Amino acid sequence: MWISRRTDYATRAMLALTLAGGATPMRLQDLADRTAVPLSVLEQIMPVLRTAGVVRSERGRSGGYRLNHPPEKITLEAVVRLFExxxxxxxxxxxxxxxxxxxxxxxxxxxxxxxxxxxxxxxxDRTTFADLAAGAAGPWLDPSKMELVD
Amino acid sequence: MWISRRTDYATRAMLALTLAGGATPMRLQDLADRTAVPLSVLEQIMPVLRTAGVVRSERGRSGGYRLNHPPEKITLEAVVRLFExxxxxxxxxxxxxxxxxxxxxxxxxxxxxxxxxxxxxxxxDRTTFADLAAGAAGPWLDPSKMELVD
DNA sequence: ATGAATGTTGATAGTATCTATAAAGATTGT
DNA sequence: ACAATCTTTATAGATACTATCAACATTCAT
Structure with a gap:
């Protein structure tokens, strides 16, 4: 039980960004919807990923977040270590x-x-976000499959 | 960083009890000295091990603690799980x-x-206290080799 | 019996960390 | 100018961890 909620949320956000492809930036609100992470918490988490150079952001009208590197180059270890x-x-x-x-x-x-x-x-370290994206299914690909919890 | 101090202390106490052999019970105070664990914390930890049946205790004059089973039968997993x-x-x-x-x-x-x-x-689960005792050296066998810390 | 040595139990206080939220600020594009 | 978006900071509440202490119960030697 050592993976904190923040780390959980950060890895989820990263997986969602990977699946989004990066052709266009993804808004915080959409990230929140797609990962079931509270928007107010993402507001704290994403700048950390950005400062670390893992993602990049754009502000203003059509702003949002994208991966800053090919997903094959981003390991789960790097993201977990950032928060843990x-x-x-x-x-x-x-x-x-x-x-x-x-x-x-x-x-x-x-x-x-x-x-x-x-x-x-x-x-x-052996797992990249490309691997994780390749293995994702269900709600990760189709938001309508997200289960209601409590 | 998910192993709490209590778990650390409990596993240390168990290793010390294993090395003590069990011919005679070991006092809390001696356990504390041999493991560098605060006596007041051992007072809380040892009863948990006892209730779980991992160690047994005797009260009064020549009382103290002993393993309740052969060390080959006690896994590190059992002790860690008890506290974590x-x-x-x-x-x-x-x-x-x-x-x-x-x-x-x-x-x-x-x-x-x-x-x-x-x-x-x-x-x-693969590690028993017999294994740990066999691999122990330095301060575990000779208290004079314990290092002063801060 | 008495008392000392020992384990047992429960109360408590301080610290640290985690979680979530909200509000105000900065930037960009229309 | 304004709206949309990311950014930063403050804060409150909850939870867990750590250590200590005091009072209690049991056993044994004398």
């Missing part, structure tokens, strides 16, 4: 600047945490 | 009663979350 930061399950097992711990030397627990970290990162 | 609950990275990807989502049908993101869930559980 460190992907290790615990602070003593991060790749960069692991938090010191008195039990650090010869800790067999830490080895397991590191393996989980590596498996997680590997899985995310 | 669901191990899926996101609520829509749990094995039991996944949280409904409007984009559920044909969601390629969800497939990735499920794979990460499975890889994580598999790694934890």
């Amino acid at each position: 930061g460190q992907l290790a399950p615990i602070a003593c097992a991060t790749r960069k600047e692991p938090e010191p711990c008195p039990m650090m030397g010869g800790c067999s627990l830490r080895s397991v945490w590191e393996e989980i970290r590596d498996a997680t990162i590997e899985r995310l | 609950g669901q191990l899926a990275p996101i609520a829509c990807a749990t094995r039991k009663e996944p949280e409904p989502c409007p984009m559920m049908g044909g969601c390629s993101l969800r497939s990735v979350w499920e794979e990460i869930r499975d890889a994580t559980i598999e790694r934890l």
Whole structure:
């Protein structure tokens, strides 16, 4: 349960943008409708993706968002990392600047945490938004198939 | 960063108990010293392990804690799950009663979350405290090797 | 019996983080 | 000038996590 709502929303928005193709920019309101993400939250999330260079935006009349690179070049890892930061399950097992711990030397627990970290990162890094778009179906392609929830 | 401090502490305490052998029970105070976990937090954690049947305790004069089963029979998964609950990275990807989502049908993101869930559980389930004890070294075997932290 | 040593339980306070919303600002095109 | 759109900032509420403490219950040695 470590993927925050924001990360969930951001990845959904990215998938929707990928499926939109990018011939024309997509409005925040449309993004919200197509992904079932609150507009007010997208207002916070999208600028983060933009600042990171993952998407680009245009303002004014026919403005909106588009991917800033071909979807084959954008990994799920890049987007998740942007919102989650460190992907290790615990602070003593991060790749960069692991938090010191008195039990650090010869800790067999830490080895397991590191393996989980590596498996997680590997899985995310191996997946591009082109892959995700190719695997999408149902409500992702046809908004009328979105299910009402609660 | 989803492994909480409590889970960290609980797994450390379990490893210390495993290394202690169980011929004689181990006091909370000794557990705290050997694992660098605050005594007051262990007071909350150990009863949870006891109620779950993972450890057993004795009160009074020469009381303390011991494993309640051979360490080959206790998996890291069991202990982590006790404190973390669901191990899926996101609520829509749990094995039991996944949280409904409007984009559920044909969601390629969800497939990735499920794979990460499975890889994580598999790694934890494959590791027993006997394994962890066999791989432990440094401060785990010799308290004088514990490093001072901040 | 008494008392010390030990585990058990419950209350609490502080901190941090997450979520969602709203309001005001900046830019663009008609 | 105006409307549509993205941008930024402030804020409130909810939730969870962490650590500590105090009071209690049990056991054993004396």
